[in-house]
Amino acid sequence: MFLPSPWRQFFPGILAFAEQQQVWLDSAATAQKPQSMLDALAQHYQQGVANVHRAQHQPGERATRAFENARSSIAKWLQADAQDTLIFTKGTTEGINLLSQALAHHLQAGDEILISAYEHHANLLPWQQLALARGLILKVLPMDTDGHLDIDQAIAQLSTRSRIVAISALSNVVGHKQSLSALLSAARKIGAWTVIDGAQAAVHERPNLQQLDCDFFVCSAHKVYGPDGVGLLFARERAVPALRHWQFGGEMVRHCDYQHAEFLPAPLGFEPGTPSTANIIAFAATLEWLQSLDSQAIATHEAALHAALLQGLQARGMQIIGSPNCALVSFNAPQVHHADLALLLGEQGIAVRAGHHCAMPLLHSLGLAGALRVSLAMYNNGDDLQRFFAALDQALEILQ
Amino acid sequence: MFLPSPWRQFFPGILAFAEQQQVWLDSAATAQKPQSMLDALAQHYQQGVANVHRAQHQPGERATRAFENARSSIAKWLQADAQDTLIFTKGTTEGINLLSQALAHHLQAGDEILISAYEHHANLLPWQQLALARGLILKVLPMDTDGHLDIDQAIAQLSTRSRIVAISALSNVVGHKQSLSALLSAARKIGAWTVIDGAQAAVHERPNLQQLDCDFFVCSAHKVYGPDGVGLLFARERAVPALRHWQFGGEMVRHCDYQHAEFLPAPLGFEPGTPSTANIIAFAATLEWLQSLDSQAIATHEAALHAALLQGLQARGMQIIGSPNCALVSFNAPQVHHADLALLLGEQGIAVRAGHHCAMPLLHSLGLAGALRVSLAMYNNGDDLQRFFAALDQALEILQ
Amino acid sequence: MNQLSTTAQQAIDEFQACEQWEQRARLLLQRGAQLQELPQTLRTEDNLVHGCETRVWLLLDREAVPPRFQAASEARLLRGLLALLLLRIEGLDAEQITAIDVTDWFAQLGLSRQLSPSRSNGLNAVLIRMRELLDNL
């Protein structure tokens, strides 16, 4: 399997793993970081830090400029409109929690929130808990036999009470890129807010938020080769005013006295406290580096890896969840408990994920206690897959 | 003024500033980072990253061990009891927002929340907004003529309706270490929860949470020489059960289906989503490094700097806010607008803060439009102060 | 881009002649002192520019042709910056004002740093407010 990755060399973590005989096939959980990210982070800290937005001194101005340039640069990566808003968060999970709280005041008992059957807990639980607290209806949109969202059924489920439609663009279990445009425009027509969980999708295809007609889009830096502890919430111009301030502190106040306060509009009004400046700047640097590469070549490489992975698993009679077409494959070996297989793969230095993948209800509805997941990134190569398959064969031989 | 800092050499940011002729006297806003922090961060990323708590593979186990070791190590720095809980947050601001939401269900209209007159917006606005939403009473505890919390008055304000007392251990405007024990035990006696905002205090004196008898304690890594985007919420064993889950997502679920969920207890139940692993590990490394130093020598050095600062300002007839005894001094020059002075200090490469310091109500109650603040850290030295005073004299000469 | 007025060109010459920040600061103070006083009655909440920590008031005289701005600030150096800004747009119509490159103007004066992206110095907020007022003309 000759599928070399020309980008592997830029990832010190992958090179370190190789020395330890570890094969990283768990990028859907978190991605390794390119040297450019590390450099940006180190450089930021080394040159001296300062708080943003407030200082009259030069370090503060430099930090503010770098911070707001990072915001613009990330907005450009998202292909957002100049009028749209980019709010920095801790990650996808915080982004969705923010939305579930900042939109809550619009919702009344009997209103509906729609999600898909394959949502990650992050895009299920905030809505579920809101629904429980407020007497809302949480509708779960079904999958078809391929494990994909059934778009016609989904559209049929929309009603005049539907207020929010929140869907993953790429499931972290099924690995299938959803075409959501029909659903999004139907949702928009009836006046529902649309939320896209881009946590898995963003790293495999650069988001185009002019094309993707959603109100909100969330993702996490750490899954896009960026630093830990940062994410983003994109809010389209038309949707920004719907958001009510959700957390309070410094940096987000227009004016206050002891008993009352007025807050700044988004984004600053939604970023109370000292931001994660260094990480945000390093995230922007990561994305700039990413955009300097040949995205077509990366997509081709990842597709070739994915095809080889799928084929190898099928050839071995593995039970694959759905019909994945991107980034990852989840599967079980017949008659073998996923934990046993994961343990023996782990013994052989193969890092794949096993379990419910933060999608307990999905696994349960498929009648599975768990599954293994192999996930890919641009630094993986044919060797990684070969080592994975050799380890799989070895493990199965022991377990059967 | 010969007050050399033996620790200055460990801070690349300070050395970089020195090359640019910048004097950093704004550490109360954010502190520069020691090389050990940078090294820990770089090393973590370089050796390859993995998600914590979930994986059966070796990188995941290594990350989990490092992460939970960081938690223990930070708890040790806090001198917490083994039974107490440490929850990682984005920073002080998030910690207080968490508390204001996670305790909200205990509060009823007419209940009281008590804060001091000198709170930072972060320890004012979450309580204020909660009070407004729920019909609670926000009592503002007064200061004495020195700008310190009037402890007798504060205790006199406690009533049977008092449910939460939230106070800064060190004001970011007045720079005075409060002795809070009498207030804390009085509050505890009537059954109120006590919250200490340690954002400013933690860096100048290692917290001792066995001695400090509060229920909750919050602080931010970035002000304790640590990385951006991380903070901590300490919850004493007795107080943990009072907290209700506040945000939802992966990593914090015990079991769920589409319509219901059960959550893990603290800390994991309060840390939904992928944590800021790299930064948390680097924070622990920072604190370990800090503890390897002679804390008495640091305290002595900081006290000497503080005395020299205060004396120089007094000698020049500056109007000082309160009677600061630690870390920082806020002041105005008679007849001079703080913004003018800040601008001319900025021109001369002196980084001090000017404005309302995220304490608008305090400044307003003092009849001030703003103030300048000089704040100190262990890397500052006599030269820094000398350059500051020279610049101050120069600026005043121009402005007068 | 419009031609600079003679007074604007004079300001540039004056500031460019400064070799040190002290001289520039003193010039700014002089300029500020020359800024027309804004009566207390006009220093209202409505005329306050949001987004700067130092209070700045900005008014547009809607009767005047071409439009005429008035500005005030409690801080003396900021007053100087405001004076220089007003000097640059003096006599221009709404369209011309919107078209001028303010960054370039302050750069020529050697005052680029004052157009800081932070909120402490409100000059950026003043510019935004000016555009808003002109839009509502």
Place this chain on the structure above:
Amino acid sequence: MNQLSTTAQQAIDEFQACEQWEQRARLLLQRGAQLQELPQTLRTEDNLVHGCETRVWLLLDREAVPPRFQAASEARLLRGLLALLLLRIEGLDAEQITAIDVTDWFAQLGLSRQLSPSRSNGLNAVLIRMRELLDNL
């Protein structure tokens, strides 16, 4: 620390003789196969150990002297680990059980990695649950 039983010592000899992970894995599977079956009726929600992704049931027979644990898991290798854990505590009283160094036990078997701090493999959770059950004796 108590003396190891003969069977425990045998297990150590057996596992230490393994040179490769495959042999250790095969031994674990054998041990797991020998673990006494837990009837479905005892595989209840109450007996489930929280905190592991793979389902593990753990019971303490309160009548038996010394205390006797029963355990089960759906995963075969984990079953082997449970068997080795039960082997180590066989015949010990509550106090002795609490005193043993489980980390050391698995280290001697060359299975340290299986005491992982993560939740996927529930061995750590099993230990915690054991202590709880003993505390409530």
